[in-house]
Amino acid sequence: MSENYTSSPSNLKITDLRLVDIDGAPKRCTLLKLLTNQGICGYGELRDASSRTYALMLKSRILGENPCQVDRIIHKIKQFGGPSRQGGGVSGLEIALWDLAGKAYGVPLYQLLGGQYRQQVRMYCDTDVEGRHSGHDMGVALKRRLDQGFTFLKMDLGIGLLADEPGTLSAPLGLLEDMKTFAPQTLNVQGGSVTSDMVRRQQSYDFFSTAHPFTGLRLTEKGLDYLENYVREVRSVIGYEVPLAIDHFGHVCVEDCIRFARRMEAYNLAWMEDPLPWIYPDQYARLRQSTTVPICTGEDMYLKESFQTLIQAGAVSVIHPDILTCGGALELKKIADLADEQGVAVAVHMAESPVACMAAVQTAAAMRHVLAVEFHSVEVPWWSDLITGLPRPLVQNGYIQVPDKPGLGFDDLDESVICAHLNRQHPGLWEDTSAWDQEFSNDRIWS
Numbered sequence: 001m002s003e004n005y006t007s008s009p010s011n012l013k014i015t016d017l018r019l020v021d022i023d024g025a026p027k028r029c030t031l032l033k034l035l036t037n038q039g040i041c042g043y044g045e046l047r048d049a050s051s052r053t054y055a056l057m058l059k060s061r062i063l064g065e066n067p068c069q070v071d072r073i074i075h076k077i078k079q080f081g082g083p084s085r086q087g088g089g090v091s092g093l094e095i096a097l098w099d100l101a102g103k104a105y106g107v108p109l110y111q112l113l114g115g116q117y118r119q120q121v122r123m124y125c126d127t128d129v130e131g132r133h134s135g136h137d138m139g140v141a142l143k144r145r146l147d148q149g150f151t152f153l154k155m156d157l158g159i160g161l162l163a164d165e166p167g168t169l170s171a172p173l174g175l176l177e178d179m180k181t182f183a184p185q186t187l188n189v190q191g192g193s194v195t196s197d198m199v200r201r202q203q204s205y206d207f208f209s210t211a212h213p214f215t216g217l218r219l220t221e222k223g224l225d226y227l228e229n230y231v232r233e234v235r236s237v238i239g240y241e242v243p244l245a246i247d248h249f250g251h252v253c254v255e256d257c258i259r260f261a262r263r264m265e266a267y268n269l270a271w272m273e274d275p276l277p278w279i280y281p282d283q284y285a286r287l288r289q290s291t292t293v294p295i296c297t298g299e300d301m302y303l304k305e306s307f308q309t310l311i312q313a314g315a316v317s318v319i320h321p322d323i324l325t326c327g328g329a330l331e332l333k334k335i336a337d338l339a340d341e342q343g344v345a346v347a348v349h350m351a352e353s354p355v356a357c358m359a360a361v362q363t364a365a366a367m368r369h370v371l372a373v374e375f376h377s378v379e380v381p382w383w384s385d386l387i388t389g390l391p392r393p394l395v396q397n398g399y400i401q402v403p404d405k406p407g408l409g410f411d412d413l414d415e416s417v418i419c420a421h422l423n424r425q426h427p428g429l430w431e432d433t434s435a436w437d438q439e440f441s442n443d444r445i446w447s
C-alpha cells in the first residue's frame with residue numbers, strides 16, 4: 001500500500017475537498033475526500049445525518065495546509081464545531097487529516113496515537129424490533145446476534161413501547177394525542193433524527209425538540225411494570241451473562257429516570273444510555289447517585305472539556321463519545337485518557353460508514369481501555385463493501401481486526417457501491433466545491 005506512494009511529507013499540501021452523500025449506511029452519511037499535491041488522498045466522514053455545509057465552510061481554511069500538521073489545523077478550525085451534528089465538519093476533517101498523515105509516513109493511525117493496546121476491537125451491536133412487539137420478541141432478535149458471534153448487546157427501551165398501552169403514561173390531558181398526531185416519532189423513535197420535514201412543521205419540531213424536564217410526561221406504576229416485564233422477558237431469552245445496554249429511554253424528568261433505573265437494577269444492565277440530555281450534568285449526577293445501573297452519555301458531546309465537566313460532576317459511569325462529533329481521533333484518545341484517570345469506562349458510539357468505523361477502531365486500538373465500539377449496520381448487507389482492502393464482512397464474530405495498513409487502514413472506497421446508494425437530494429459524486437474556496441470571516445474569537 002504505502003510503497004505505491006512517493007510522498008514527501010514535509011511538502012504535502014491540501015489542494016481540494018470533495019464530498020459524496022449516501023443513504024442507508026445505516027443513515028445518511030456524508031463521505032469526505034481531501035486531495036493533495038502528491039496524489040494521495042485522505043478519507044473522512046461527517047457525523048450520521050449531518051450537513052455537508054459543516055465541512056464545506058472549512059475548506060478555505062485548510063487549503064494549502066500540510067495535512068500532517070493535524071493538531072495545528074484542528075486548533076485553527078475547532079471554533080467552527082459544536083455539539084452533535086455541528087461537530088461533524090471539524091471531526092470528519094480530522095480523521096481525513098490522519099488518513100493522509102498515516103499514508104504520507106506509511107503508518108497506521110493507531111501508531112500515530114501512541115501505539116496499540118489490542119489487535120482486535122470488540123463491536124457491540126444495536127438491535128431494533130419494528131412495530132408493536134414483546135420483550136420475548138426482542139429477546140429472540142438479540143439471541144440471533146449472539147448466534148452471529150456478538151459478545152455485547154444493546155437494545156432500545158423507550159416509552160414508545162407504552163404508546164398504545166392505556167394507563168402507562170401520564171401527561172397534561174390531550175398532549176399524548178397531540179404528539180401522536182403531530183410528531184409520532186417523538187414517542188416511537190426517542191433517539192431518532194430531526195428531519196427537514198419536521199423542521200418545517202413547527203408543531204412537530206416543537207414536540208421533538210422539547211427536552212426531558214419540560215415535557216410533562218410521566219410514567220405510571222403500570223408503565224414501569226410494563227417496562228420491567230419487557231426486560232425480564234428479554235433476559236429470560238438471552239440469559240443474564242451477556243452484557244446488555246439500553247438506549248433511548250426518555251423523554252421524561254430525572255425523577256422518573258430514577259424510578260425506572262431502580263426497576264432495572266435486577267437485570268444486570270451494562271449501561272443506561274442518554275436517559276437525559278447531556279447538557280444537565282447535575283441531573284445526571286443525581287440519577288447516577290440514585291441507582292446501581294451504570295449511567296452513560298456522550299454521543300453528542302464536542303471536545304474533551306465537555307466530558308471533563310461531566311466526569312468531574314460524578315455524572316457518569318460510562319462515556320460514549322462519537323469520533324465524528326467529539327473532535328476526531330486525537331480528541332477521542334484524550335477523552336479516553338481522561339476517563340481512564342477518573343475510573344470511568346468508555347464505549348464508542350458509531351452509526352456510520354466503514355470510514356468512520358475504521359477511524360474509531362484505529363483509535364480504540366490505541367486506547368488503554370474500551371468496552372466496545374458500536375455497530376449499527378448488521379442488517380446492511382453492502383456496508384462492508386464500501387471500502388476495499390479489508391476482510392468482508394468487516395465485523396466477524398463480534399470483532400474487527402485492527403489493520404496495519406497506513407492511515408485509517410483500508411485501501412480505497414468502492415465507488416460502484418457508493419454510486420448504488422447515492423443520496424437523492426445530493427446525488428453528485430465528488431463534485432466541484434470551488435464555490436467555497438473564498439469563504440472567509442474574521443476568525444479571531446476576541447477583539
Ligand SMILES: [Mg+2]
Nearest residue numbers: 191247273299
Ligand atoms: Mg445512543
